[in-house]
Amino acid sequence: MENWRIKLSLFLNYFVFAILLNSVGTVILQVQNNFGVSEGAASTLEAFKDLSIAIASFLIASYVVRIGYKRCMLIALGIVSAMTLMMPMLPxxxxVKLLFAAVGVSFALIKVSVFATIGIITHSEKEHASFMNFLESVFMVGVLSGYFIFSAFVDDAxxxxxxxxxxxxxxxxxxxLAFVLLLSTKLDESKVHTEKSAGLGEDFGKMLSLLAKPLVLIFIGSVFLYVMIEQGMMSWLPSFNQRVFNLPSSLSIQMSSILAASLAVGRFAGGFVLKKMHWFKVLSFCIIAAGVLMLLSLQLAGSGSTREVSGWADAPLAAYVVPLIGICLAPIYPAINSVILSKLPVTQHAPMSGLIVVFSAIGGTTGSIITxxxxxxxxxQEQIAFYLLLIPIVAILIVLFFFKKETDKIPFEGGGG
Structure with a gap:
């Protein structure tokens, strides 16, 4: 398999950061229990994570090519290795706020570098879209694993x-472990160094100039809406499970893994489907299905449950059905990211990846804080908060229609050797 070692490294990097980033829902629940903070105060953890991602991405994305993709990823892994090692001594x-800020800055380096690297190890638009979906499915497997890893350390008593x-x-x-694997892996970045700009200011200007493109502006709108939906659900599903279904803390966290599993399955399946079908047909079906399933599952949830639940077998059916929305939502984010990147030259992948990270982070913060x-x-009546996510679900379908019209005008520009 061509480039198998660097692909494995990208998968492991994403797996590790998936656990760290998406532990925010679990941590939101735990800090309310541990430190008595309010819902609003707990939701600021999302801001510490996402705004750090946004600010760091905006400031460094245009310089990532100069620093080097591999070097940026090593720096990020070094930061989180040190921070996580110190956390048990700082309860x-x-x-926790400081940790999420550090994780946010590190993920900005990782995501921009990973997205840009994909452009030099894939050869076609469909291969790019397929690999992006597989990568994001590994991310969701990391999220899924994180729920069980964290819940194993939670004391219900x-x-x-x-x-x-x-x-x-x-x-x-x-x-x-991820640091050591990447350190021992070769990555040929010569392709993106063939066209060097006059200076750092010019690199930064190129990133900002992307915002003048109608295609990019429409894309940003779709990314913002999608992440607002996903993060609004993911960050608050553990609390939703505890309040609506009366589940104990550890079980609330574990059952939230169904959403992560659904997203992983959906993205893995999307990796195959997008090799055969046009992305707009696939995503249109997914969005409509997500809206219908949202309505049906929340109706099933009804007014919640008051009976005591001690394990998975005792949980109400709705606790299993609500997170299945993830299967429908799953292919959207990696597909639209792949579409925009595959329409740009590889030398613009790093700055475009920076914009993706910035507006994904802002969307995630917005979704979590609003929810x-x-x-x-x-x-x-916490179900109302999830019902209101139908508004951005409808909006993203409209935005993607215009996104398709713009992308149809441009041929594939990426590709690797």
Whole structure:
């Protein structure tokens, strides 16, 4: 398999950061239990993570080519290895904020570098879209694993226990393993160094100039809407499970893994389907199906459950059905990212990846904070917060129609050797 070692490294990098980034939903639940913080205060963890991603991406994306994709990824893995190693010694809300800020900055380096690297190891638009979906499916497997890893350290007998902070020793070991694998892997970046700009200012200007393209602006709108939907659900599903279905904390976290599993399955399947079918047909079907399933599953959830639940077998049917929306949503994000990148020359992949990361982060923060505050407003009726996600679901279908019209005008520009 061509480039198998670097592809494995990209998969492992994404797997590690998937656990760290998407632990925010679990941590939101735990800091409310441990430190008595409000829903609004807990939701700011999403901002510490996503705004760090956005700011770092905006500032460094245009310089990633100069620093080097591999070097950027090594720096990121080094930062999270050190931070996670220190976390068990710092069981406090301020330390959690600091961790997510560090993870955010590191992920900005990882995601821009990974997305740009894909452009030099794939050869066609369909191969690019397929690999992107497989990569994102590995990301969701990481998210899925994270729920079980974290829940194994949660003490249901004592909600105020901070013993769950020991999970960060495990995550530190995984980060170090990813660092060693990448360090020992060769990556030929010569293709993107063939056209060097006059200076850093010109590189940064090229990234900003992308914002003048109608195609890019429409794409940004679709990315923002998608991440707002996904992160709004993912960050608050553990709390939703606990409040609506009366599940214990550890089970609330574990059952949230169904959403991650659904996203992983959907993206893995999308990797095959997108090799055969046009992306717009696939995504249109997925969005409509997601909206229908959202309505049906929340109707099934009804007014929740008041009976005591002790395990998976006791959980109500709706607790299994609500997160299945992820199967329908799954292919959207990697597909639209692949489409925009495959329409640009490889020398523009790093700055475009930076914009993807920036607006994904802003969308994620917006979705989590809005959903968190809606949870506070509709206490006892948390389903309403999820019902309101139907608004961006309808909006993204409209935006993607215009995105298709723009992309149809441009041939494939990426490709690797």
């Amino acid at each position: 406090a809300f301020w330390a 004592d909600k105020t226990s901070t013993s769950w902070f020991r999970v960060y020793y495990v995550l530190s070991a995984m980060s170090i 968190g505050n809606l949870f506070g407003v509709f206490k006892g």
